[in-house]
Amino acid sequence: MLSPWFGASRAFNEMDALRREMDALFRTYDADYGEVGVGPVVRMTEDDEAWTVFMDVPGLTAEDVEVTVQASRLTVQGIRRLAAPEGYQAHRRERREWRLARSFRLPSRVEADAVTAEVKEGVLSVRLPKAPELKPRQISVQSA
Amino acid sequence: MSTDKTHSAMAPAVDIYESEDEYLILSDLPGADPASLSLDLDHGQLTLAATRLALGGEVVHGSEPSSFHRVFRLPDSIDAEAVSARLDKGVLEVHLPKREALKPRRIPVHTG
Numbered sequence: 001m002l003s004p005w006f007g008a009s010r011a012f013n014e015m016d017a018l019r020r021e022m023d024a025l026f027r028t029y030d031a032d033y034g035e036v037g038v039g040p041v042v043r044m045t046e047d048d049e050a051w052t053v054f055m056d057v058p059g060l061t062a063e064d065v066e067v068t069v070q071a072s073r074l075t076v077q078g079i080r081r082l083a084a085p086e087g088y089q090a091h092r093r094e095r096r097e098w099r100l101a102r103s104f105r106l107p108s109r110v111e112a113d114a115v116t117a118e119v120k121e122g123v124l125s126v127r128l129p130k131a132p133e134l135k136p137r138q139i140s141v142q143s144a
Numbered sequence: 145m146s147t148d149k150t151h152s153a154m155a156p157a158v159d160i161y162e163s164e165d166e167y168l169i170l171s172d173l174p175g176a177d178p179a180s181l182s183l184d185l186d187h188g189q190l191t192l193a194a195t196r197l198a199l200g201g202e203v204v205h206g207s208e209p210s211s212f213h214r215v216f217r218l219p220d221s222i223d224a225e226a227v228s229a230r231l232d233k234g235v236l237e238v239h240l241p242k243r244e245a246l247k248p249r250r251i252p253v254h255t256g
Binding site for chain 2: 042043044045046047051052054056057058059060061082084085087088089090091092093094095096119121122123
């Protein structure tokens, strides 16, 4: 016998699957950074409308980052290059150059056509809107 | 120039350069709120502090970003009055000019 909550729990399982895919993305992305950076550099938030992935890309502008969606595949690419200023000698160099090149399949829970991205204050955010069926809906309760 | 890392907040990565005229600190502060950024120079120590902008929404991976904090011990040769800084694209640039008297000076050598 199916419990009355069967449908709801399946929806939660799908959300978990999305999170696992996101986690896989984060692991590989973190690996690109190596030991560089103290503390977390990739984060994801969720609200009623969307998931948003944040990546620290200090020094980069929107022109330096390429985000594409093709056939449900999201690709994020970018290169950070650092040039030593001319006429200076280095005492300490902790900042690193890196190349970001990640691609993953968007789960069906994401509206692939509506993905947007921006770079602000050295942080890239990729917004993944939820498919309409995942958005909360107010159910009107009628009195008998 | 040396630095102290603190454990309560994230210590941002820094590059430190020196030219004849100045020291230059470059620091990665992604997501720092420009209004929160402070640079305090006191007794030969430069303290950098900034809080990160809140992400909005519930954080489901990683943690809500907190703040940046790092202390630099400066050489005596810096002209504290002339220190300047700017934050652009999440990278902080601090210029610390050397005092005039300490800049290298070429002494003309006369012949004859």
